[in-house]
Amino acid sequence: MSAPRIILASTSPRRRELLGVLGLTFDVIGSDYDEDSLDRDSLTPQDWVMQLAIGKAAAVAAQTQGDALVIGADTTVTLRGEYFNKPKDPADARRMLSELSGQTHQVYTGICILPVTNGVPGAPLTDYAITDVTFDPIPTETINAYVATGEPLDKAGAYGIQSKALAFIPKINGDYFNVVGLPLNKLVALLGRFGVNIW
Amino acid sequence: MSAPRIILASTSPRRRELLGVLGLTFDVIGSDYDEDSLDRDSLTPQDWVMQLAIGKAAAVAAQTQGDALVIGADTTVTLRGEYFNKPKDPADARRMLSELSGQTHQVYTGICILPVTNGVPGAPLTDYAITDVTFDPIPTETINAYVATGEPLDKAGAYGIQSKALAFIPKINGDYFNVVGLPLNKLVALLGRFGVNIW
Numbered sequence: 001m002s003a004p005r006i007i008l009a010s011t012s013p014r015r016r017e018l019l020g021v022l023g024l025t026f027d028v029i030g031s032d033y034d035e036d037s038l039d040r041d042s043l044t045p046q047d048w049v050m051q052l053a054i055g056k057a058a059a060v061a062a063q064t065q066g067d068a069l070v071i072g073a074d075t076t077v078t079l080r081g082e083y084f085n086k087p088k089d090p091a092d093a094r095r096m097l098s099e100l101s102g103q104t105h106q107v108y109t110g111i112c113i114l115p116v117t118n119g120v121p122g123a124p125l126t127d128y129a130i131t132d133v134t135f136d137p138i139p140t141e142t143i144n145a146y147v148a149t150g151e152p153l154d155k156a157g158a159y160g161i162q163s164k165a166l167a168f169i170p171k172i173n174g175d176y177f178n179v180v181g182l183p184l185n186k187l188v189a190l191l192g193r194f195g196v197n198i199w
Numbered sequence: 200m201s202a203p204r205i206i207l208a209s210t211s212p213r214r215r216e217l218l219g220v221l222g223l224t225f226d227v228i229g230s231d232y233d234e235d236s237l238d239r240d241s242l243t244p245q246d247w248v249m250q251l252a253i254g255k256a257a258a259v260a261a262q263t264q265g266d267a268l269v270i271g272a273d274t275t276v277t278l279r280g281e282y283f284n285k286p287k288d289p290a291d292a293r294r295m296l297s298e299l300s301g302q303t304h305q306v307y308t309g310i311c312i313l314p315v316t317n318g319v320p321g322a323p324l325t326d327y328a329i330t331d332v333t334f335d336p337i338p339t340e341t342i343n344a345y346v347a348t349g350e351p352l353d354k355a356g357a358y359g360i361q362s363k364a365l366a367f368i369p370k371i372n373g374d375y376f377n378v379v380g381l382p383l384n385k386l387v388a389l390l391g392r393f394g395v396n397i398w
Binding site: 167 | 330335340344360362365366367369370372373374375376383387
């Protein structure tokens, strides 16, 4: 049996890099799924990110010929019931970082693997990970300097843990790679259920 | 005041990469400090890694002209009082991974900043970080496959968290970068005490 074609339905360079660590060969196809089509308020954070992961994978699967496993993922940040997605602009990024300063927030990533057989999408398997991330109290001048780097603007929660933001992150509790954008421990287990063994 | 010269007294490519994330300019000089000169059994793990960090920095500081801040670091892994340093050979790596399988172990990194003024070493400042790392139960064939990649052989505890090993690491509790080899949150605080501001 030949290895199935794997498609990552995300153009995030961080997700691409993480999936590459597993040593798998895969294609990257961005998804045009409309995230606003889902009513967030009726869902828990984990159900929301899993539904978005399914939506992203399904949009790519619908255009896929032959056989493939399509991987979808979505990450969000919450603090006491409030969502922190990608900031609208630098002022919004400063507001988010001010609210997250000195607090422990949650990062959720939903993942989905959607099998396609002879061009026909099958039943997706999904899972999710939660990681607690603790921020030190961040001085206003540090928030301003970090936002000025441009780094926060395309990231949920207005920070990237692989950037200078790590200077104000003393600890996490959970899967680190979930915070980067793809919980690889959970993903490897899902891949195994489709017969993909990274070893 | 011009920025002080910073020297990383470690040739670990992982430490070099992490220090680079902070945006600092620095030189790398390997230390010839003899780690066996220290009696481990008389020390706690945190004191041991801090003493080794001081020893590594001091060996480089002794050869440094002019002014500089010399950074030393040492990382070890412990499980129930047993140390797991770099494995001697593939069989030793397999033994370590078998013992760590299904358990939560501790990663300690000691850090030291040793100031040099006009070629004269001053008083070092030190700190350390502890991170709990949880391994899934690892099947023997996975241990064999991972050791066969060669990746474990130069790493404390016989694994690198930035490698395929992440597939069997569901969670950590503490500073992720400590596990990679340099607890940057603590290091940034120490640098600040020498007037180095990364922002």
